[in-house]
Amino acid sequence: MTLLETYEQNGVSPAIYSFGQEILAGLKDRFEKIDEMAELNQGKVLRAMQEARVDAACFAATTGYGYDDVGRERLEKVYAAVFGTEAALVRPQITCGTHALTVALSANLLPGDELLSPVGAPYDTLQEVIGIRPSPCSLAEYGVSYRQVDLLPDGSFDYAGIRAAIGPKTKLITIQRSKGYATRPSFSVPQIGELIAFCKGLKPDVLVMVDNCYGEFVEALEPSQVGADMTVGSLIKNPGGGLAPIGGYIVGTRACVERCAYRLSAPGLGQEVGANLGILPSFYQGLFLAPTVVAGALKGAVFAANCYERLGFRVIPGGAEDRHDIIQAVELGSEAGMRAFCRGIQAAAPVDSYVEPIPWAMPGYDDEVIMAAGAFVQGSSIELSADGPIRPPYAVYFQGGLTWYHAKLGILKSLQCMADAGLLPGMNRAQ
Ligand SMILES: *Cc1c(COP(=O)(O)O)cnc(C)c1O
Numbered sequence: 001m002t003l004l005e006t007y008e009q010n011g012v013s014p015a016i017y018s019f020g021q022e023i024l025a026g027l028k029d030r031f032e033k034i035d036e037m038a039e040l041n042q043g044k045v046l047r048a049m050q051e052a053r054v055d056a057a058c059f060a061a062t063t064g065y066g067y068d069d070v071g072r073e074r075l076e077k078v079y080a081a082v083f084g085t086e087a088a089l090v091r092p093q094i095t096c097g098t099h100a101l102t103v104a105l106s107a108n109l110l111p112g113d114e115l116l117s118p119v120g121a122p123y124d125t126l127q128e129v130i131g132i133r134p135s136p137c138s139l140a141e142y143g144v145s146y147r148q149v150d151l152l153p154d155g156s157f158d159y160a161g162i163r164a165a166i167g168p169k170t171k172l173i174t175i176q177r178s179k180g181y182a183t184r185p186s187f188s189v190p191q192i193g194e195l196i197a198f199c200k201g202l203k204p205d206v207l208v209m210v211d212n213c214y215g216e217f218v219e220a221l222e223p224s225q226v227g228a229d230m231t232v233g234s235l236i237k238n239p240g241g242g243l244a245p246i247g248g249y250i251v252g253t254r255a256c257v258e259r260c261a262y263r264l265s266a267p268g269l270g271q272e273v274g275a276n277l278g279i280l281p282s283f284y285q286g287l288f289l290a291p292t293v294v295a296g297a298l299k300g301a302v303f304a305a306n307c308y309e310r311l312g313f314r315v316i317p318g319g320a321e322d323r324h325d326i327i328q329a330v331e332l333g334s335e336a337g338m339r340a341f342c343r344g345i346q347a348a349a350p351v352d353s354y355v356e357p358i359p360w361a362m363p364g365y366d367d368e369v370i371m372a373a374g375a376f377v378q379g380s381s382i383e384l385s386a387d388g389p390i391r392p393p394y395a396v397y398f399q400g401g402l403t404w405y406h407a408k409l410g411i412l413k414s415l416q417c418m419a420d421a422g423l424l425p426g427m428n429r430a431q
Contacts, residue, residue: 007409010409011347016416019415020415023303023310027303027306031299034299037219037220037291041291042291044291048078048082054074058070058071060278066273067272069275071284072091072280079249079251084222085252086252087258089264092279092283093265094264096248098123098129098364100233100248105129106139106263108209109172113144113145114147115130115146115172116146116147116162116165116172117148117174117175119157119175119176119195122176122211123180124389132146145169149161151184157191157195162198166199170206173199173209175187175192177192177324178213178215178327179327180213181397185316186317186323186324188324189221189222193227196223213234213237217238217290218298224251228252229256230251231252232250232251235249236381236382239287240290242286243282244282258271293382293402297401297407299404299407300384300410301398305319305328307415314330315329315331326400327397329396329397333393334394334423335390340414341372342357342396343417344410344411345374345410346373348410349372365389367389368390372387384400
């Protein structure tokens, strides 16, 4: 059987297949660079595991209070080494990325303090956490105020605006690395480093937290290595490598991470409690696989960008641009386009491939959201997935793929569904 026949059996027409192959032929150098980055980060993760003396005892389950949990303590050492920080909090008790960010913020902001976002509006779910959209138990309810400085029209930092916004009450600055559900650019780690240096130049004792969701292992450095006091993310995204079934992490200075641990468990208890319930093998093994999994996801993102750009759609980042996270936005211009794209991704999945994604009112989001995710871990977006809020410019955010080949099939099937729905007028030109 040939490759073309495999794709045909998987519902991809010869025309779509050869269009994909033509695009791929131009991506060899990009893919080589992505592989090199995976190799670099693999070395980083391995060294951290060896230095922490990871062994079979780390994989044993603990229950109850979880005092003296060796596996938990060493995993936190491994994370601290990988991210170059004094301390780490890595727990299955952190339920998701939003929870990790909430812990980091609420542990380090007190009534009367001000939180500043110098990069525009934060991720949708954070808006309720902060109280930008009123919500019970938001930071606003506890007397923490919020200020925001939007990016300049070209997507760069508004340094004059930031200078004016940093004041005596500014306690913590939050920087989101990835674009999230916005069509602004994602930031590189060096860019984040410059912004942190600027803010700390104006106010040396200000704390900086970076929302690192989707950014881990995309670059050689992490935000924790360019001045962030806390770097925060989800284990069902990049660093869980597709194996972690739940969890979040906070890495950073000992002072900040200790407060996070007190907030997560209880004052006085902190990092000393938290049984691992037998979940740690997946955390260790997932972290071990994460650099390669991220590489596969990046190849998928670059491939998707180049396919859709060639067909005349606006893609962010552009096909030739450098990557700072694994997200690829594709502006499809209509709800029908979003549905067709997501239908293709869903149909390519190993799990739930027979269902049709439809928009729904997801908790924490203001608009209806459509999601394609046929994942082994529910809602995992390091697995091949696509989602987006149903609002102009009708952008779908595509990410993940535990293997590059799965990502490729998903993208080809999305193209097939778009073509079948009559939404690819440019396809004639491409053929
Ligand atoms: C996914 C994401 C979050 C929230 O994570 P959840 O695990 O979905 O709660 C926060 N910020 C960014 C940039 C994200 O991509």
